[in-house]
Amino acid sequence: MAMDDTESCSSRAVDDFSAQTWRQKQKVGVYDEVLRRLRLSHEAETSLPGFEDELWAHFHRLPTRYAMDVNVERAQDVLMHKNLLYMARDPDTRPAIDVRLVQVHSSPGRNFGKSVNWSLKEKVDQERFSGYDSNQRHHPPPAFGSSTRVEYGFETSQLHDIDQRGTFSWPMHEITISTIDKPKLLSQLTSLLSEIGLNIQEAHAFSTTDGFSLDVFVVDGWIIEDTKQLKDILAEEISKIQKRHPPFTPCIFHTEKQDRFGVKFTTKYVNIPRDEVDAWEIDASLLVFEKKIASGSLSDLYKGTFCGQDVAIKLLKNENLNETVRREFVQEIHIMRKLRHKNVVQFIGASTRPPSFFIVTEYMSGGSIHDFLHQQKGVLSFPSLLRVAIDVSKGMDYLHQKNIIHRDLKAANLLMDEYGVVKVADFGVARVLAQSGVMTAETGTYRWMAPEVIEHKPYDHKADVYSFGIVLWELLTGQLPYNNLTPLQAAIGVVQKGLRPKIPRHAHPMIVDLLEKCWLQDPSLRPEFSEITRLLQQTPPKEEPSGR
Incomplete structure (x- = not known):
């Protein structure tokens, strides 16, 4: 899918194009009617060339x-x-x-x-x-x-x-x-x-x-x-x-508050100079919570609206607000507020002041690639697989250009909008690459985790490339990586035995080659996402048997 980053609505993660086709026809119909009315009104601009x-x-x-x-x-x-x-x-x-x-x-x-x-x-x-x-x-x-x-x-x-x-x-x-x-x-x-x-x-x-x-x-x-x-x-x-765009450095301060039951507790919040608060701080009264769409140990995810716009609201659970959770919350905002790309979920705003801590992003009505593959049992045609992979690769290339390592790239963190455009999401454990170019903390999900991260060795942005290789295999097969092993067993196999998912026998040769490059043991030999995007765009979108 060769295209530049200014395009939208151009990729599709499933083969059912009916909804998109209907919307496109509606858009064309409105365009035709507006053009007709403008001509009838003899607007001077309508006679200009082009x-x-x-x-x-x-x-x-x-x-x-x-x-x-x-x-x-x-x-x-x-x-x-x-x-x-x-x-x-x-x-x-x-x-x-x-x-x-x-x-x-x-x-x-x-x-x-x-x-x-x-x-x-x-x-x-x-x-x-x-x-x-x-x-x-x-x-x-x-x-x-x-x-x-x-x-x-x-x-x-x-x-x-x-x-x-x-x-x-x-x-x-x-x-x-x-x-x-x-x-x-x-x-x-x-x-x-x-x-x-x-x-x-x-x-x-x-x-x-x-x-x-x-x-x-x-x-x-x-x-x-x-x-x-x-x-x-x-x-x-x-x-x-x-x-008004001064640089922003989040600072943590302590303050005493009372919860809704009148119990005092010490809380922390991002302190922002007063004239910068409106840059992304959201007034909670403008949010409407419609329904809970997911729940985790640290936060709940809601579908809602903000000033009439559909949004996703990640609300932290007060009972689990320890210092580590708050620090990651601050880091997620600090990273997301700087990002703007068609293949990265768009940050809208956040609340960093008690009593509610939440992050608001655009709502991705298409759900996650994980749910499509593993819950809906969806099947990607080869052209659709390429479109999804290119979307992800472009989003990751953008993040790496910004010196951001995602550290938890997996199908569950890849979301689709109403047109099937795939965007990278969930920056809860993402980090700005250290000046040394390497990091050491173990984070992510074992099935997608690079061996150097599992072993607590220094790692860099190439850890994301390894995870992308596992995601690409997941798109190709529709299966969970190492589904016959526990996550810990898979991690041990990756580190001690060089374990990798089995590539389908009839997979496209260019995809096979790319998979093997992405999950090489030596991170320095793995390709950059700019190269991955180029290789995917050069792959003929011809149907190939996947061996599923």
């Missing part, structure tokens, strides 16, 4: 949910989004911001209950509408569909307007921001909007495949007609956020 390709590139660089959510009846909004993303490329016009009035509706006759945490009495100042000409009340709808039916718990008599259909209607501001995408940018923007007195009614956040963001907020709390001042304030404050 416009069709530019418009398609706009849809392609954004996630499919952008096409699914955008209001196709407002094709001009898509054009505006495209142009803002273009402006964000130029430092002189970045951040690119659009502020406009939109008309928000809500159907009458419903018992809204407590659909939000505030009432209109608390958040709508009727004086904001005084002197506002009713003829000016008909603004375009928000760019994304569900916003036109925002619902609140307030009385009909308190609404700004009721149209002829009996639908509640009132103006709000829609803010669209495009700039360089960075970890926790969404959290920074939501905090900023709150600080200047805006109430966020809806948020849509998108990241492009080439490192830019497109964030759209529907807000109230600002003087209706004063859009220019709002835009100027936002541009000034966001520019400050973009320029």
